[in-house]
Amino acid sequence: MAKNSYFQFKQFTIHQDKCAMKVCTDACVLGASSELGNSKRILDIGAGTGLLSLMTAQRYPFAHIHAVELDSDAYLQAVDNVAASPFSGQISLFNTAIQEFVPAYQYDSIISNPPFFQSDLLSPDTQKNQAHHSTSLTFNDLLAAIDRLLTDQGQFHILLPKDESELFYQKAKTLGWFMTNNLTLQHNKDKKPFRRIMTFGRSYLSENEIDNTVLNIYGENNKVYDPEFVSLMKDFYMIF
Structure with a gap:
């Protein structure tokens, strides 16, 4: 996805010239695919441009x-971005570290596209490091915040690179979280998976009860979008 100064969706626009984290396909899939049920209170950790919050507001009015x-x-x-959208009344933004965020209540659902590189070389750009690397939010910090902020019956949804996701999964499992959904994202059926969207809750599920799904962005030869991808994104992307 091109890193333009803005990205136009069907119902809102994301300006991104001041933000290190640009609109990307995998984040859009997280926003479009996370099933939040009857959640009335939702938390977006690491909001960036506001993309996930706006997609969630559109899906859950x-x-x-x-x-x-x-x-x-x-x-x-x-x-x-939120103020210019039709969903400004649904979204409240906070400029703080999640470790220091103390709301008046817990949340029914949490979504997050967090900084994820645990060991890669850092960039000279501090803003990019904060956005892409876990220098300001480790997986342990994130899981502690989720445990504090999520209701006992709630679930959280997280997007990570394939390799990093396994590290996160093991940490979450050790702390008593159970994965309920596992969506693997790949460019097409012949490419290796590059992102993983996982849903966790506190209720036990056996391995064979986990909903495992693979989503291809493109069909054969990368010339057309996969029909399932089109179906998922048609309410958001202008091209569909």
Whole structure:
């Protein structure tokens, strides 16, 4: 997906010139695919441009969403994107670290596209490091925040690179979380998976009860979009 200064969706626009994390296909899949049921209170950890919050607001018009973003430039960009959208009444934004965020209540669902590189070389760009690397939010910190902020019956949805996702899964499992859904994202059926969207809750599920799904972005030869991808994104992408 091109890194333009803005990305036009059917019902809102994401300006991204001040934010290190640009609109990307995998984040859009997270926003379109996460099943939040009857959640009335939803938390977006690491809001970036506000993309996930806006997609969630479009899909769940009766939910109220709190979006937490540490980086001041990204936060201000998200504020502008939300204010210019039809969903501004549903979304409240907070410029703080999730470790220091103390709301008045817990959340029915949490979504997150967190900084994920646990061991890759850092960039000279501090803003990019904060957005892409876990220098400001480790997996342990994230899981502790989720445990504190999610209701006992709630679920959280997280997007990670394939390799990093296994590390996160093992940490979550050790802390008593159970995976309920596992969506693997790949460019096409002949390519290796590159992203994974996992859903966790506190209720036990055996391995054979987990809903495992593979989503291809493209069909054969990368010339057309896969029909399942089109079906998932048709309410958001202008090209469908």
